[in-house]
Amino acid sequence: MFGYQAIHEMTLLGKEFTKGFFNMTKDDKLYAYYQEGGRDGWSQIQRYGDQFDGAVVGAPAFRFAFQQVQHAYSDIVEQTLDYYPPPCEMEMILNETIAACDPLDGKTDGVVARTDLCKLHFNTSSLIGIPYSCAASPVYMGFPPHPSWPAQNGTVTAKAVQVADTIIQGLRDSHGKQAYLSYQPASIFADAFTQYDTNTSSFTLWPSDFAAQFVLPFLDLVNATSFANLDNVTYDTLKQWMYQGWQMYESTLHTTWPDLSSFHSFHGKILHYHGESDFSIPTGSSVHYRDSVRKIMYPHLSYNASNAALNDWYRLFL
Known part of the structure; x- marks a missing residue:
């Protein structure tokens, strides 16, 4: 139905x-x-x-299966690269991308209307070393949701730039073949939000419930909507989930x-x-x-x- x-x-x-x-x-x-x-x-x-x-x-x-599984891609990028960026660091990359790419459509108005040109002409590596600072933020249950975050400050790292570039590049399997599309530059890195572990005083993975709400009940057919963890999940796993969902729901949800x-x-x-x-x-x-x-x-x-x-x-x- x-x-x-x-x-x-x-x-x-x-x-x-x-x-x-x-x-x-x-x-x-x-x-x-x-x-x-x-x-x-x-x-x-x-x-x-x-x-x-x-x-x-x-x-x-x-492409409902691809669309929902895509929400876990940013998590697997972070897990694969073994870097869980502070949200403020990714926000700085976003803001600087908008500032650099805004004029590419011929009008500086705070809107990136030519993300295609942004991909061609903006090099995120130029942001390495730029300082960032954000105040603490409480849990937010709107869209996109996020957990509570402490105050953050630091400088943009090469690892964070690699995370951002890999997310924008889109999912590729272990053979380098493109499996699905990703978001355009100047999009919020919402799927890459991390959570703060007070025990280790560091940011850690915050698995996407949007992906889990498809993978667990629709593919695994279990009554669950949150991943316990994403251990052993790879880019190939995401592609397999997408293809499985495509085959199972092509006539209804694709x-x-x-x-x-x-x-x-x-x-x-x-x-x-x-x-x-x-x-x-x-x-x-x-x-x-x-x-x-x-x-x-x-x-x-x-x-x-x-x-x-x-x-x-x-x-x-x-």
Whole structure:
């Protein structure tokens, strides 16, 4: 039900109830939501072409198995490199990245609108040795959540830069093959948050519950939602989890069917948006999906011509 059926049935019932309650004769239908709700919307567009006249979908959680396991990637980067950076150190790397890459779009406004250029032109190694200092912070249960942290100060280390660069690079297996996308530069390193151990007076791993809430109940089929630890988990383990989840839930949760012929035949329109600095759902996942739709819907047109044709009814904004 969670994958797509519940949204479908709720929509059918909701449309009839609304028409009857408001005595409506016109039947315009628009879907609008983001993140998991964005994935829900795509699950309807891909399956039921006449259900909505249009959709506004933001930062959809495509490729659910990859998306959820991705949240553990930063933890495994830290574990593999054996460095658990103080959050303030990673925040300094983030802030300096924003300052350096902000002007690359031609306008200095506090927003990095060309993260692609940031990847090409900014070298995070230039930040080694820069001082950082942060006040103590209590537990935060908003989004992204984090544990309590003491006051921190120091200088940016080569190890922290290596952690940041490896996270942005994205998951690669032991053979160096890219397994999935990661976040863009200027995204908060939320998955890399560490916790402070008062016994050792040092920062340690803070395993992601977002990953655990998929891996444990959905893959291991156990009633648990938190990792006890991530001992012996490697980059290859993460790839295996992603592939296992893909195989188990491709028809329900993967939600990347690229043939939108049915929706298009009913003259449906789509506005798809995704923030470039999304720290939870890789921005590239939306870019890759739209490009797959372009290739399937207009296989005989050139790149520019197929983009123009698709833009008539499906546009992506970053």
